[in-house]
Amino acid sequence: MGDDEVIVLGTVFSMFSMRVRVALSEKGIKYEYREEDLGNKSPLLLQTNPIHKKIPVLIHNGKPICESLIILEYIDEVWKDKSPLLPSNPYQRAQARFWADLVDKKVYTSASNIWRKKGEELEEGKKEFIEVLKLFEAELGDKPYFGGDRFGFLDVALVTYYNWFQAIEICGNISIKEHCPKLMAWGERCMEKESVAKSAADVKTVCDFIMVLKKRNGVA
Numbered sequence: 001m002g003d004d005e006v007i008v009l010g011t012v013f014s015m016f017s018m019r020v021r022v023a024l025s026e027k028g029i030k031y032e033y034r035e036e037d038l039g040n041k042s043p044l045l046l047q048t049n050p051i052h053k054k055i056p057v058l059i060h061n062g063k064p065i066c067e068s069l070i071i072l073e074y075i076d077e078v079w080k081d082k083s084p085l086l087p088s089n090p091y092q093r094a095q096a097r098f099w100a101d102l103v104d105k106k107v108y109t110s111a112s113n114i115w116r117k118k119g120e121e122l123e124e125g126k127k128e129f130i131e132v133l134k135l136f137e138a139e140l141g142d143k144p145y146f147g148g149d150r151f152g153f154l155d156v157a158l159v160t161y162y163n164w165f166q167a168i169e170i171c172g173n174i175s176i177k178e179h180c181p182k183l184m185a186w187g188e189r190c191m192e193k194e195s196v197a198k199s200a201a202d203v204k205t206v207c208d209f210i211m212v213l214k215k216r217n218g219v220a
């Protein structure tokens with residue numbers, strides 16, 4: 001697999017495209033990263049993801065794969081010799097997929113309350129966000145990673161939110177750490193991994209971007 005051509009279409013802020021970059025780095029796969037301008041999508045993005053027209057897209061030897069969690073499974077299957085992400089046990093594998101799906105169904109939507117709502121609705125939204133994170137706090141328990149002793153599939157799926165959590169603490173004026181100390185300690189632990197640290201946008205940049213989103217939505 002040494003001669004593979006691997007291209008990732010993404011944006012620097014996207015937690016979805018960061019997943020792909022973390023997984024490829026964990027596997028030690030070299031790739032070409034192409035930053036997309038979502039206001040002016042490239043012909044390659046429109047051609048490789050004609051249905052959703054969204055990033056990320058992984059293009060492996062000319063073949064496109066879309067949807068970040070599906071891309072993670074693909075990467076794990078193709079480069080299976082190093083750093084397995086999904087557990088080998090079918091039940092544990094199903095659980096990892098369930099929780100990763102919950103990240104997309106609940107974490108993203110409840111986090112977006114912060115940049116979509118104001119006043120009373122924002123306060124309610126913040127509570128909902130914390131309640132969702134508490135589910136993950138409980139699932140993590142005292143394990144170092146969601147994958148147990150090893151950084152795995154759910155770790156990759158959720159860790160790309162960690163810089164957003166930190167940014168939300170600053171510009172959303174909430175302490176996530178107070179309610180979910182284990183989850184935030186897990187995030188810090190993951191950031192010690194080179195694969196995560198080098199793929200993450202810095203917190204200040206995410207904070208500035210959240211302010212842009214708030215203005216765009218008329219809530220700032």
Ligand code: GS8
Nearest residue numbers: 014015016038053054055056067068069
């Ligand atoms: C979500 C990708 C997505 O929302 C996945 O890959 O997991 N379920 C998909 N991508 C956004 C940028 S990140 O917020 C995107 O490409 N948006 C462009 C658009 O909606 O036009």
